[in-house]
Amino acid sequence: MDCVNTCSQESSVVVDIIQTVSSKEDCDPSELPPLNDSIDSDALGRLATADTTIHFTYCGHEITIENSEVTVAT
Template identity: 45%
Template sequence: MATKRMGTSERIVRTVATEADSDPVELPPLYDAIDPDALDALVDRMSNGTVSFAYAGYEVTVRSDESIDLDERSMDGSASEVAVSGD
């Protein structure tokens, strides 16, 4: 039986939930920030570059190698890097 590969959008939600020490269902819906299907399709076809957007108090950056960087957003709008995940 083949194992289904986790999509980029699902990995983002899980990564943010882990960093925020919360359950994924406690986070706001990802589609409030970005279209998950469009994001998955874009990243699957992206040969170079990044996609960045704000989600659940983080600036999320997805790279063409599918790595995910999270920068925590502070109250003043500045960011500090808190996590990098390749899975």
């Protein structure tokens, strides 16, 4: 099942990804590998509010960010 979250701030994109993936993995967010191992989280925060679509894989989940919406698919 895909999870979709709408982000309102740059920094919340990273938090939403970590929280959603940890929920899907049924683990504490601190148990996940650093997001920076998959993508530059600073750049991600800046780009996520732009008119662009971003795709990457994190912990085996396909992450898509489009129009400030974060979708996490297994």
